[in-house]
Amino acid sequence: MLCDHCKKNEATIHIKEIHDGKCVSLNLCAQCAASKEEKGELGAFGLNLADALFHIGAITQKLQQQNAAHAGAQKSGASDPESAAKSTIPEGPVCPVCGWTPEKIREANGKLGCPECYRTFADMINNAVDHFQRGKTHLGKHPASHPGHAEGALHAELQRLRRELQNCVRKEDYEQAAVCRDRIKEIQARLDEK
Amino acid sequence: MSDPIETLLKNPVSFLCDAPPEEDIAISTRIRLARNLAGFPFPSAADEESAKAVCDRVTRAAAESNALGCPDCYRFDPAEMAPLDREILLERRLASRDFLERPFGTRLLVRGDESSSIMINEEDQLRLQTIRPGFRLDEVWEEINTLDDELSAHLEYAYDDRLGYLTSCPTNLGTGMRASVMLHLPGLVMADAIGPTMQGVLKLNLAVRGIFGEGSDHRGDLFQISNQSTLGESEAQILAHLKMVIEQLIRQEKNARQRLLAQDRYTLLDQVGRAYGALLHSYKLSSAEALSSLSKLRLGVDLNLFGKLEILRVNELFLAINPAHLQKLTGAELSEAERDVRRASLCRAKLHP
Numbered sequence A: 001m002l003c004d005h006c007k008k009n010e011a012t013i014h015i016k017e018i019h020d021g022k023c024v025s026l027n028l029c030a031q032c033a034a035s036k037e038e039k040g041e042l043g044a045f046g047l048n049l050a051d052a053l054f055h056i057g058a059i060t061q062k063l064q065q066q067n068a069a070h071a072g073a074q075k076s077g078a079s080d081p082e083s084a085a086k087s088t089i090p091e092g093p094v095c096p097v098c099g100w101t102p103e104k105i106r107e108a109n110g111k112l113g114c115p116e117c118y119r120t121f122a123d124m125i126n127n128a129v130d131h132f133q134r135g136k137t138h139l140g141k142h143p144a145s146h147p148g149h150a151e152g153a154l155h156a157e158l159q160r161l162r163r164e165l166q167n168c169v170r171k172e173d174y175e176q177a178a179v180c181r182d183r184i185k186e187i188q189a190r191l192d193e194k
Numbered sequence B: 001m002s003d004p005i006e007t008l009l010k011n012p013v014s015f016l017c018d019a020p021p022e023e024d025i026a027i028s029t030r031i032r033l034a035r036n037l038a039g040f041p042f043p044s045a046a047d048e049e050s051a052k053a054v055c056d057r058v059t060r061a062a063a064e065s066n067a068l069g070c071p072d073c074y075r076f077d078p079a080e081m082a083p084l085d086r087e088i089l090l091e092r093r094l095a096s097r098d099f100l101e102r103p104f105g106t107r108l109l110v111r112g113d114e115s116s117s118i119m120i121n122e123e124d125q126l127r128l129q130t131i132r133p134g135f136r137l138d139e140v141w142e143e144i145n146t147l148d149d150e151l152s153a154h155l156e157y158a159y160d161d162r163l164g165y166l167t168s169c170p171t172n173l174g175t176g177m178r179a180s181v182m183l184h185l186p187g188l189v190m191a192d193a194i195g196p197t198m199q200g201v202l203k204l205n206l207a208v209r210g211i212f213g214e215g216s217d218h219r220g221d222l223f224q225i226s227n228q229s230t231l232g233e234s235e236a237q238i239l240a241h242l243k244m245v246i247e248q249l250i251r252q253e254k255n256a257r258q259r260l261l262a263q264d265r266y267t268l269l270d271q272v273g274r275a276y277g278a279l280l281h282s283y284k285l286s287s288a289e290a291l292s293s294l295s296k297l298r299l300g301v302d303l304n305l306f307g308k309l310e311i312l313r314v315n316e317l318f319l320a321i322n323p324a325h326l327q328k329l330t331g332a333e334l335s336e337a338e339r340d341v342r343r344a345s346l347c348r349a350k351l352h353p
């Protein structure tokens, strides 16, 4: 029997996992089992964390359908190739700081790109949190405040601006790019002071 | 410090060796906290520059706060270590496989006695860990809570009033806390009661690691029980719930052992005796056979079947028979077949009456 995960090696470890009252069996080679156990993936979530958490498969599908619809609309009445090129890609949410998308989160097996992602993908995350957390609100400890507070916000803004700068250059919007560059310098200077 | 790995190897692992004898069923208690810095991408989205910046900041904070006794702490940069040395960290439960395989920005800081450590740039930028022998959730929490407070005075964590500590994966959101107890449950396994018991544990919203069901005995009858949910309850509530379930499991294991002794005494004695025989007289021992035999021997020691054998010697072997430790102790790289021979000779030597 081949390993369920890598589909290459012979499966030597057979696991019966009870999840949601159902018995799921999993056959793994020693290597995959070791790496899964290390990552804690032999626990309740099994193999596809991102799908289990966010139903990202469904979100991606919806986006593709929107894309197809858009492309159709463009074909029927498009005369301006430049605007067509710009608008045929109706993007899902993109994190302004790290640039991650739902697809990227899926690739990363349910991990997010940065703290700002929690705001960008709030709807998706709130839904998921309902499924696997016991509550929606943090009731535990909070960090002791310290003098360096708000530095984090500057770092996040710096990254957002760098991303925006890249986009401006790609779109050949040099005016906006210059604005970004100035802001970046300003923030960098403030961070260097600290 | 000359070669920190060599120094590590000379020390007994505290979580295996310092347990009071009455804590024989719960082997160790571990709590991990996931933390990230405000304004920096999580490790999976970070480039080398950003990962290194985080690594430097955390290293500095650890030094400034004296949280791990640094600079007298161990410091490992896995990306620059030999593969075998990395495996040592894994076998001593100081690092995860995922962490050791990351290409850049990773660093491990470890207190001198190995009880507390910080993995920098694992799945989250900081993974604090405290591990102690036996069943000591309150004590371990107090220790890691202090470590966390000391660090947070020097670092700005990514934190949201409603969602708590923001983590790379939303399964750790909120408290960012994963508390776990490693249990040795050979009685429940032998009595064929482990399946239903663990099913019950899962229903209580706890996670079980360890392999149960078919082929259950080759992991040494070890089960790690931990909290599943991290958001919506305080740390104290999560720990109280876990504590209650662990206490119940320990009672069940004790009952299973007593029942086996009363109803099926010779089957139990036979299994323990054969395991001891295998460890004392084999010339080739696979990892799986050694673990399963050590588990049964440990049960025998717990039940006072061997007057002179100390549990510490058995516990030490649980670590020493692992491939990397075996090779480091031998001082040579060994093939799997050579390891089996070496493992058998180690067990013979250590357990010889």
Ligand SMILES: [Zn+2]
Residues within 6 Å of the ligand: A003, A004, A005, A006, A007, A008, A009, A028, A029, A030, A031, A032, A033
């Ligand atoms: Zn595999």
Ligand SMILES: [Zn+2]
Residues within 6 Å of the ligand: A095, A096, A097, A098, A099, A100, A112, A113, A114, A115, A116, A117, A118
């Ligand atoms: Zn992001």
